[in-house]
Amino acid sequence: MFDQTFLRELVAMKDDIGVVSLYATADPREEASTRPARAIRLRNDLATIRDQVGSWQERDRREAVLSRLQHLEPDILELLDAAESGIGRALFASVGDKDVRKVSLQVPITDCAVLEPTAYIRPLITAMATSAPAGLVLVSRDGLRLIDVRYGVAEDVDQEPFEIDTEDWRPMVGPGPGGTAQPVATQTDRFHRRVEDHLRRSLQRSAPEITRRAKENGWVDVLLIGDIELTETLATALHPLDTIQVDKIVDALAPAEAARKVSAELAATRIRRDTALVTKAVDAAKCGGRGALGLNQTLALLNEGRVDHLLLDESATWTGFKGLDGFLYDQQPVSVPADEVPDLGERMIETALNSGVTLTTLTMTAAAPLLRYDGVAALLRW
Numbered sequence: 117m118f119d120q121t122f123l124r125e126l127v128a129m130k131d132d133i134g135v136v137s138l139y140a141t142a143d144p145r146e147e148a149s150t151r152p153a154r155a156i157r158l159r160n161d162l163a164t165i166r167d168q169v170g171s172w173q174e175r176d177r178r179e180a181v182l183s184r185l186q187h188l189e190p191d192i193l194e195l196l197d198a199a200e201s202g203i204g205r206a207l208f209a210s211v212g213d214k215d216v217r218k219v220s221l222q223v224p225i226t227d228c229a230v231l232e233p234t235a236y237i238r239p240l241i242t243a244m245a246t247s248a249p250a251g252l253v254l255v256s257r258d259g260l261r262l263i264d265v266r267y268g269v270a271e272d273v274d275q276e277p278f279e280i281d282t283e284d285w286r287p288m289v290g291p292g293p294g295g296t297a298q299p300v301a302t303q304t305d306r307f308h309r310r311v312e313d314h315l316r317r318s319l320q321r322s323a324p325e326i327t328r329r330a331k332e333n334g335w336v337d338v339l340l341i342g343d344i345e346l347t348e349t350l351a352t353a354l355h356p357l358d359t360i361q362v363d364k365i366v367d368a369l370a371p372a373e374a375a376r377k378v379s380a381e382l383a384a385t386r387i388r389r390d391t392a393l394v395t396k397a398v399d400a401a402k403c404g405g406r407g408a409l410g411l412n413q414t415l416a417l418l419n420e421g422r423v424d425h426l427l428l429d430e431s432a433t434w435t436g437f438k439g440l441d442g443f444l445y446d447q448q449p450v451s452v453p454a455d456e457v458p459d460l461g462e463r464m465i466e467t468a469l470n471s472g473v474t475l476t477t478l479t480m481t482a483a484a485p486l487l488r489y490d491g492v493a494a495l496l497r498w
Contacts, residue, residue: 118221118244118267119334120469126208126217127466129235133177133211136165136188137236140205141224142198154227155196161229162192169231181231184211191216203268204243208235222268223247238462242430243267245477250382251335252374253326253359254367255342255350257315260322263371264333265382270371274329278318280311316349323353330357337385339378341366360385390482393427397493398485406496409489411436411446411460418467419443422496425474428461429483429491436460464492 129135140154162185172178188209195205195218202220209216217235225243230236244267252263252270259277263270330338338359340347347361362381366374375382400407408414408423411434417423437445437454444463445454457463468475478486486493 118219120472123237123241124469126235126237126240127469129208129210129215129217130233131210131212132233133180134231134233135235136184136207136209136211137228137230137232138162138192138195138207138209139225139228139239140195141227142200142203142205143224152196152198157227158192158196158229161227165229165231181211184209188216191218206240221247232459232462234466236459236462238459238465241465241475242477245386245430247382248336248386249334250337250339250385251326251330251333252378253338253340253350254374255319255340255346256365256367257343257346258367260319260326261367262326262329263374264335265371265375270375272371273333274325276322276325278315280314315346319346319350320353323350326350326354327357337382337389339381339385341374341378387479387481390427390476390478393425393476393495394478394482394485394493397425397427397495400495401493406498408494408496409486409492411490411492414492414494415444415446415464417494417496418464418471418473421471422498423468423471423473423494424497425476425495426464426468427476427478427483427486427493427495428464429480429486430477431480431483432461432491434460434464434490434492436463438463 138158140158143152143154166182166185169178169181191207191209194200195207200220202222204221204223204225206219206225207216219240221243223243223246226239228239247265247267249264249266252265254261254263257278259275261272262274264273326338338357339362340350340359341362341364343365344361344363347363351359351361360381362378364377366377369377397407398409401409408417414423414426415436418426434446436457437448438457439445439449439452439454441452443452444457444460444467446460448454465475483491
């Protein structure tokens, strides 16, 4: 559901008067309170919107927004209701029509209420990045188990037992020829070697199916979890698929519990992945290759349609301008009429999605090398 097409459909929500975007996180620790913090934060933002709209000169537009907010009150109560599904919730509603879209994730999301000409999706994208689609491959001597983890939800997707038929090659017992004991150990070792060889071949045979699953499910990370000797064999068979080996035994746990046990590894994998992207962009830009650094240069190339992958520091904010030509600028353009944009990051996200650009919001750790470059970088198409 939460793919690029879904996000493009959201940013396509446009309204001349405005689109109301609401976000709230249901924190179980707050449920004992009669007024959870999320409700206070959201209500405060809504009050700010009402105050701003109340100062508009155009009566029809003013009343349209205030009336829409009033009609949305049942939806707002549902958004704040702890009994509803999802930890992170979002609601998008056009002022000029009855279009309302709701989203829920099993990860926290920044509480806020925003009124803009388009749906405000940066909090959603930031939340999604904390739990991007990943595959957990639980490896044991008994078989493999595949778990899909995305946006806070973990589900079993496949299981492959390793069935070893040893009926015809059980270990021999008793003394060897001449009454010696040495052949007993030899035959036992041979039996164990055959078992290990069968296990190795089973792991190797599983590799193509795991690769297919990873591609089919859009896993950005694949973790091989289990005894290091087994995961090493499987990692070699999966090459060139990039995998992370985790030396933990979790194959008997429920999907959600298994995912929780490797949550630190998943978070570290995201940082490592983001860091690799930043390094690639910085190196390419510095050697005159297909990379760009800084807000000014990246915006110019985004306007030209040359950006292939946009990298944004998830903690950074930017202001700028949007010209009547639809282009984005970090400074007031001289030759083109332009309106000031208080949230340039949202406009960059919108432009990226509408032009088929891959978008990554970076952790603060991974984005550290971009501090001198406004927290913005890009990999280019040409």
